[in-house]
Amino acid sequence: MNYSNLKIGYVPLKSDLITAPGDYRRFVNYAKIRGIDYEVAALDRVYDVVVITQGADITLWRDYKHGIIIYDLIDSYLSISRFNLKALLRGLAKYVAGRHIKLEFNYWNSIRKMCIRSDIVICSTKEQRDKILPYCSKVPIILDYHDEVVKNPKKNYRLNDKVKLVWEGMPSNLYQLKLIKKPLLKLSQKYNIELHIVTSHTYYKFLGKYGLTQTQKEVDKIFNNTIVHEWTKETISDVVRQCDIAIIPIDSNYFLTKFKPENKILFFWKMGVPVVASNIPSYARTMNNANLDFICKDEISWEKKIESLILSCSMRHSAAIAGKEYAEKIFSTDQITKKWDDVFKVVEHLSIS
Incomplete structure (x- = not known):
């Protein structure tokens, strides 16, 4: 044209x-x-x-x-x-x-x-x-295109002394981490869990201009071993690459979040990181299409799915590669x-x- x-x-x-x-x-x-x-x-x-x-x-x-x-x-x-x-x-x-x-x-x-x-x-x-x-x-x-944020995907799937989980998104969506507060606390009793949050360090709670809030203080109320990284196009890939498992809890009781697209799963997969996510239609469809089973319907499944990846380097690697191949083939x-x-x-x- x-x-x-x-x-x-x-x-x-x-x-x-x-x-x-x-x-x-x-x-x-x-x-x-x-x-x-x-x-x-x-x-x-x-x-x-x-x-x-x-x-x-x-x-x-x-x-x-x-x-x-x-x-x-x-x-x-x-x-x-x-x-x-x-x-x-x-x-x-x-x-x-x-x-x-x-x-x-x-x-x-x-x-x-x-x-x-x-x-x-x-x-x-x-x-x-x-x-x-x-x-x-x-x-x-x-x-979405991911050209500007997917750089040098993850290749090393060995764990070090910590299990690094990563969450990425707008500060207004941080509350959804409360949905998996109990599973995270239970897992932290057995493993050295470190939660990496990639978002804005500060944000306004109301109308985008009122109620200035420190993100670190908010996430500490949910899980205390947390590191907040400022979200930028230049650094997001570096942070994600250093993490072991991506988590995407979604509030399925609110239709605006329940019917979100699968962009975030595809981003993490393109970065070569395995994903554990909530059971919303687009996520369940995408996981199924990639022949993966890391969708969680309740707190018990969140704990089990994350732990299964913690315990197996080969599972982390195979889940990441299967997701990456699917994302790059269908959503290139x-x-x-x-x-x-x-x-x-x-x-x-x-x-x-």
């Missing part, structure tokens, strides 16, 4: 385009690979195509009258009940934080309206796609790029019609 004929606008999560994973792991990286020219979009300008992220003010962009809209909706907001308290307050929170100009309390309904306006809605799981289809007929599933940079290519083939068809 000749992209040079298209004037493309992009509404980013962060204006610098390089600090938010939802930018550099998705459209921004695709544009770099294909040499696509685009600009940070402005509402008063006319574009052939606008790619909108979850950082956009959808109370405004849904009324955009020009061009084709691609909505990159990677979180499963439509899976949450429209009457859920958090869902009802999210619109107010975005207004108070200055992220939305218009006050709309029901964020679920704001998302629905944006999907209706969009020509294409990109999502990240089958479950999410099913929720979007009533509002948009073109809903491809595209996962080329495979993800082809999916974005398919999106722009649809754009070409829509432009002609």
Whole structure:
């Protein structure tokens, strides 16, 4: 496709385009690979195509009258009940934080309206796609690129004097570690467990600007032998490579987390690290497709699955390699790029019609 004929606008999560994973792991990286020219979009300008992220003010962009809209909706907001308290307050929170100009309390309904306006809605799981289809007929599933964060995968699977577990994510998701607090404490009575947390050293608990919190203090309440590493693109691979087992506990009672995609498992696998994870649909599907059995349904299974990896170097190695081979085959940079290519083939068809 000749992209040079298209004037493309992009509404980013962060204006610098390089600090938010939802930018550099998705459209921004695709544009770099294909040499696509685009600009940070402005509402008063006319574009052939606008790619909108979850950082956009959808109370405004849904009324955009020009061009084709691609909505990159990677979180499963439509899976949450429209009457859920958090869902009802999210619109107010975005207004108070200055992220939305218009006050709309029901964020679920704001998302629905944006999907209706969009020509294409990109999502990240089958479950999410099913929720979007009533509002948009073109809903491809595209996962993240990991080009900028996967460097020099792990090769040494021998344990030293410590068992290094690693968790990576946003500080707002740290609470999910409480789900495996008891298994971690039990394991620490038998093994020298060291938990490595890769996130921000500080964060705001409310609206992204209030309640400054020290991450180390929060994680010490869950497990006391913990080291917090500042998350950066430059150092994340170094930290993960030095660890033995990755853990991904997920709160499956909350639909926004229950229907998360498998991006995190794929990242750890590409880094050559075995993963133990919660039983949510995307994780269970991915583990099954890779012929691995490290999904946990309760505290007992968390303890057993982690311990089985602690006790066997060969199991850690085989689980890591099986995951890595699967991730690199099915979710390689080329495979993800082809999916974005398919999106722009649809754009070409829509432009002609």
